[in-house]
Amino acid sequence: MSQSSPQVQYVANVESYVMQHLRELMNQPITVQTSRGVVTGQLTMVHYDCIVVVKEGRTFIVRVAEIIWFSHAEGQ
Known part of the structure; x- marks a missing residue:
């Protein structure tokens, strides 16, 4: 009798409106406010x-x- 590996499903909530606007800012300077603080960069x-912000x-x-x-x- 063979045992199969359990199937793992990853579920993520994707907000298409937010993703669209983030993609419009690709390769541009951005400021992001998170629950931990502010990140500013490319x-x-x-x-x-x-x-990913650099x-x-x-x-x-x-x-x-x-x-x-x-x-x-x-001005960044």
Whole structure:
């Protein structure tokens, strides 16, 4: 008798309106307010569950679920 591996399902809440606006800001300076604080830098990647912001060579991975607000960062 063979045992099969349990099936794992990953469920994520994707807000298409938020994702669309984040994608419009790709490769631009962005300010993101999270539950932990503010991150400002270059938005380099947008995934369904996180974004990647780079500032002065440091990479910040921000979970979309933790974003309170974001905007284009003028003058960055």
